[in-house]
Amino acid sequence: MRLLLTLCLGLCIIALQVVLGAKAFFPDAFADKTDVVDALMEQKKSVLDQIPPAELAWITDHPVVIVGVDPNFYPLEMFDERGRYTGLGGDYLRLLGKLTGLDFRVRRLTDWASTEAQAQQRLIDVFMAAAKTGRRSEYMLFTTPYINMPGIIMTRRGSGLDKVGIDDLKGKKVAVVNNYSWHDFLKEFHPEIIAVPVANTLEALQRVVTGEADAVIDYEFNLLEKIQTGGIMQIQPAGKVDSSYGHAIAVRKDWPELFSVISTALSRITPAEQKILARKWLQQERPAGQERHLQWIFFFVVESIMLCLILNWLWQNELKKQVALRTRELEARLAAAKRA
The missing domain is CATH 3.40.190.10 (Periplasmic binding protein-like II)
Known part of the structure; x- marks a missing residue:
């Protein structure tokens, strides 16, 4: 009976592990499928x-x-x-x-x-x-x-440019994505700043890390996403840009x-609907979602190992009990036979 209960417990734990594993390796299957755009399209x-x-x-x-x-x-x-x-x-x-x-x-x-x-x-x-x-x-x-999205200035840690404004960047090299609005902004309103045009935001951040540029100007959400997904640790927020x-x-x-x-x-599309659409993207944490995916995988692997160890221990323990029980029964029979 105990052996049967042990097997049932093991099957329950295995079922739980299957669910955890599915969430780890197939997160889209468990994601919230509700789409505000689909809901709005039905109304329009x-x-x-x-x-x-x-x-x-x-x-x-x-x-x-x-x-x-x-x-x-x-x-x-x-x-x-x-x-x-x-x-x-x-x-x-x-x-x-x-x-x-x-x-x-x-x-x-x-x-x-x-x-x-x-x-x-x-x-x-x-x-x-x-x-x-x-x-x-x-x-x-x-x-x-x-x-409307805010623009920020980011610099390399330890560069001495910990807190700066746009006026503090005079004569400095500032990386901007080629033909982005911030590139136009520097050319039109701040020619005293040396613009360093690059192909994309990630390259702009890398130029700052390597010292080829003193700072980068871009949109806050875009910069933070590239920093997190690119694993760039040497960059720090240093200031904001007044022009949004x-x-x-x-x-x-x-x-x-x-x-x-x-x-x-x-x-x-009403202002209220515009806020709903914006909130969908501005409040979600894309990098954090990727981290949760890795966390699911980590816990799945760890718990799978623990499951194997626990089931092996339970099985061995139950076998020992069964062997001890059978041994006692056999000894009792032998003792009874001798008395007879």
Whole structure:
């Protein structure tokens, strides 16, 4: 009976380990599948019956719109492990597709500078998450921003630049992503600062770590995500940048009809809904989620080893008890036989 109970206990523990293992190696299967975008899309109706005939005719003639994106601009734009365009900009793109009926096709390039270059050549029609600058306004029209993100200054630990403002960076080398709004910001308003343009945010951080740049300026969420996922420990926040760029949807300047259609569609997304969409990305902790995945794996392996040791101990202990019991029974029988 005890042996049977031991086996039942072992099976229960094994079942628990299977669940823990599934959570460790297949976290998506246990993730919350609720998507605020899906819920909003069910509520939204097309705006095509509310736009002028001239714009309807334009949509008929231009059913496909090419979207240029930044391939790694957390939390606004990035691609997931399956190559799908995601982020806050991706959510707005899905909503725009439902509201306008247009076929938005994402064009993935290697970096933001390449994306801007194609937009200037009219090979890209729309940006989903771009800050309005003087240079970009020469060839793009900008909607009202749907999110504002703070910019921060980060420096290398031990560099002596522990707390600085933008004015303290005069004559310093500051890494910025090539053609990002902060690059334009330095060129337009702070030419006394030496801008060091790089391909992406991770490279900007690495330039600071190696001493090739004194500081980096970028958006706070994007920097923190790169620091955590890249395991960069030598960087510290040093200050904030007063100028905060709002991110909006930008449309090529020679397509005012498309700009009007997209603006009409955006007006159907209320401020409360914009906050819900932003909260989905700004409150989630992507790096922490990856750490939890590793924690599940760690605990699964440790508990599996402990399970094997415990089951072996229980089995050996039960066998010893059974052997002792059988031995006592045999000795009792032998003693009874001798007395007889």
